[in-house]
Amino acid sequence: MAADLLVQGVTRRFGEQLAVDRVDLAVGQGEFLGLLGPSGCGKTTLLRMIAGFLVPDSGRIICAGQDITTLPPFARNLGVVFQNYALFPHMTAAENVGYGLKVRGMARAEIVTRVKAALDRVNLAHAADRLPGQLSGGMQQRVALARAMVIEPRILLLDEPLSALDKNLREEMQVELRLLQQRVGITTVFVTHDQEEAMTLSDRIAVMQAGRVMQLGTPEEVYRRPISRFVATFLGTTNLLEGKAARVAGNTVTVALEGGAMVEASAPVPPTPGSPVQLAVRPESILLRSTPEGVPGTVEDVLFQGHRLIALFRTDSGQELRSYMPPSGWRPARGDRAWASWPAAEAGLIQA
Amino acid sequence: MSDTAIPQIRSGPLDGLIGPVGRAIWGALILAICVFILAPILVVLVASVSRTPYLTFPPSGFTLRWFTDLVELRDYFAAFQFSLLVAALATAMSLAIGLWVALVLTRRDFPGKAALSALFMSPIILPELALALGLLQYLSQIGAVRGMLPTLLAHSVVCAPYVIRTVQASALRLDRNLEDSALSLGAKPARVLWDVTLPLLKPGLLSGGIMAFVISFDNVTISLFLAAPGATTLPALLFNQASETGLNTTLAAVCAMLTAFMLLLMLVVERLVGLERMATSAVAGKR
Structure with missing residues (x-):
């Protein structure tokens, strides 16, 4: 398995607080990796360092063979979806999806074609001209996903993207997300505190606690054969x-x-x-x-x-x-x- | 009249505390306050059409010649233009300074931040006279005593805190993930500021800008201290004229025109900002 994303000894402190502590991860090409842990375990901090919003105190992050540890986020070409979707409220769904292409200086006609295809892929062609405030939670979620994927990112980073949805919709979106990820074959890192969601979606799960990866393995391995008391009790x-x-x-x-x-x-x-x-x-x-x-x-x-x-x-x-x-x-x-x-x-x- | 007035009073803070007589007194008091606020302006408006060259109320006779005597009004028009220019430039400077300071104060943490924040607000609290005196002294030290540039700088000092306040309020509500999203989509920081941050801070920038403009345009104290021949704002000129030549009807006519201009301006602003507010609350309301 060729590693698409490598995290090597990454550490990050906030003042005295050790948020991420010497984390090593290797994510394979096309793999769906879940970062699972309780709030405050460092999973979101780790994701923000991969995205480039935070710089690690030590360690390296390597994407497709390139050291991106200190590269600014706009130069990384990664797709990020936030928990609250973070859609630009003053732009329509289509403008939101097209924003990444616009800042790349792509021709207008080309943008229109790609945005249409991206919205089609998430079944939202009919909502192209609506503002985010006029869309339901699930629709906003899909727009955010389309916006992150239309730029053809190297890696998709998802920060609890489903936790704001109600239970039925969440289960539906889990399946949709997994199918979309499989179809596109994009390497994905997914942060969640919900162990069922992590198991449903992930190829492998990294269970985190207090800034450290406690166990890394397939959902079956970590569920059936936990190697620590924390992992055993956290997963059910x-x-x-x-x-x-x-x-x-x-x-x-x-x-x-x-x-x-x-x-x-x-x-x-x-x-x-x-x-x-x-x-x-x-x-x-x-x-x-x-x-x-x-x-x-x-x-x-x-x-x-x-x-x-x-x-x-x-x-x-x-x-x-x-x-x-x-x-x-x-x-x-x-x-x-x-x-x-x-x-x-x-x-x-x-x-x- | 009483049909509309009584339900308002019933739902007010004095509900159940006062009887019908008390309510009538309360209503009369409110009416008296309104009259007290509006009466001086009305007096000036009415007196401005008097035939007498000195200000009298009630006016004797009716004429519009104080409004049409262009020779007499020439200096006032020049001062009006100067006031507009100063107010516009002071607003622009306040917006630039205010945006930057507000963003730093909301987003960065550093020692002495609270003290710095208080310092930026101090022009609102401190006596304007002290500020004007101090500025005059300070400006004479660096060799630029009076005129356009000192007036502009001083006005910006007084106006910027209002912009800082309103932009800070908008910036606190702004979700940082929006800017992070734009960054991750490939936009460089300057582009993010232009495409995402500024549009979302627009309510704060707009209301701060309007306040800055009105405060600069209305300011007497500082303008009076820093005025120079050919660089005198309208309020400063009116004050000078009133104290030198006494109250003449031309002053009333100028005040009447100024009032009309401010009303027109507020109407335009209400149109613009009113519509703006409707658009943003439509988005925010459904989130």
């Missing part, structure tokens, strides 16, 4: 089980859980044998059975949610587990003895 509900690394063979680790059960897990960076570890297992991966296989315990309660059951389970060593089960099949009842198990590939190994 999870079960954390205490244990010890009993045996290490390559990337496969045998973990002795509290209470004595032995389970296998894989870790990208294996722990030293004997060190304390945690296993993160999603509730939907935990299977409760009435046959003695796995970790023994007692069913404390079962909640019916329509499309699934939530079983609350306590292991004999006292750890609480939560399991999502289909409503069909064996249904545990309160007070039942049961055994919890999960596929080894569904456990993330967290080192203290």
Whole structure:
């Protein structure tokens, strides 16, 4: 995979505050990379440095082989879409989309043709002459996208572009955005605090916290096998089980859980044998059975949610587990003895 | 009359506090204030058609000759032209200075910013007389005592704070992402200023510019101190004439014409800015 965008050791402070701390990223040609994290984690600061609105204190940003670390934003040829769309309120949709072409000194006729094509691509040809104030949120969003893409940017940078939309429209726009990005094949960096959105859209996700990238991987990797407690809990509900690394063979680790059960897990960076570890297992991966296989315990309660059951389970060593089960099949009842198990590939190994 | 007046008073701040008698007194008080404000202007307008060369009220007889005596009015026309020129140039300078200072004050953070901000506002608060005296002294030190340029500079000092205030208000509301968007689309900073920043600061620039023009055009104190032969503003000339020759009817006629000019100007401005405001609020209202 040829890297289209390289971020190398980029650091940025605001006064005493370390906003971005030695971040390394390599984004491949045509890749959709999600920067995911809570507010204040540095994801927007990182995006603004890639866009050129901020200069890093140290580190380098390389785009298509060119060092752009200190290049002003107008010389970078990147497409940026902001959370509030930032459409020019005194220009029509068509003038907004055509602005980047106009400042490049393109001939009028050529601009008209390209703007029309760009608005067509986002199904907004009919709204070309309207002012942003006369457009709905979703339409403004699409104009902003068309404006960013019509200049044929090297990279598309999106700063929470969907978070101002209501839930239904957001889901619709997620699909539309993903399809558009795939069709054009443009390298995209996308900032969001919404883990579902990040997983839906991204080829890979960089989960950030306190200015650092905590984990970088495909949505499945970071969701199913988180390598830190933060990533595990930030990406949704999870079960954390205490244990010890009993045996290490390559990337496969045998973990002795509290209470004595032995389970296998894989870790990208294996722990030293004997060190304390945690296993993160999603509730939907935990299977409760009435046959003695796995970790023994007692069913404390079962909640019916329509499309699934939530079983609350306590292991004999006292750890609480939560399991999502289909409503069909064996249904545990309160007070039942049961055994919890999960596929080894569904456990993330967290080192203290 | 009472049908329209009473609902206004009912919805006012004194609602429920005063009875019908109190309300009548309140209405009379408001009427008295209006009369008090408008009466002097009306007196001058009415007196300007008197046949007598000195100012009397009520006027005796009717004539328009004070308005048509071009020889007598020649100096006033020259002063009027000078006033217009000074006001226009002072407005232009205030807009340039005000825009720059307002943008720096809203966007940059530096030690002493609050003190600097207060300093820029001080010409509004400080006595104009002190400012005029100080300027006269200061200008005589650098060898340019009176005339066009000193008057223009002094007027700009007094007018710029108004522009700073109004542009600052507009600049605070301006979304910085708009300028960042323009930059990322390939526009260089000067182009961004012209295409995005200035159009969006237009309400502040317009209202600040109008205030600057009116304040410069109306100013007596500073103009009086810095006036020179051939470089005297109309208000300064009127003041001089009134104190030297007493109140004559020509003064009233000039005041009447000046009032008419200002009303016309405000009408034009209302047309322009009124329409402007409608256009911007139509955009802002639907966001």
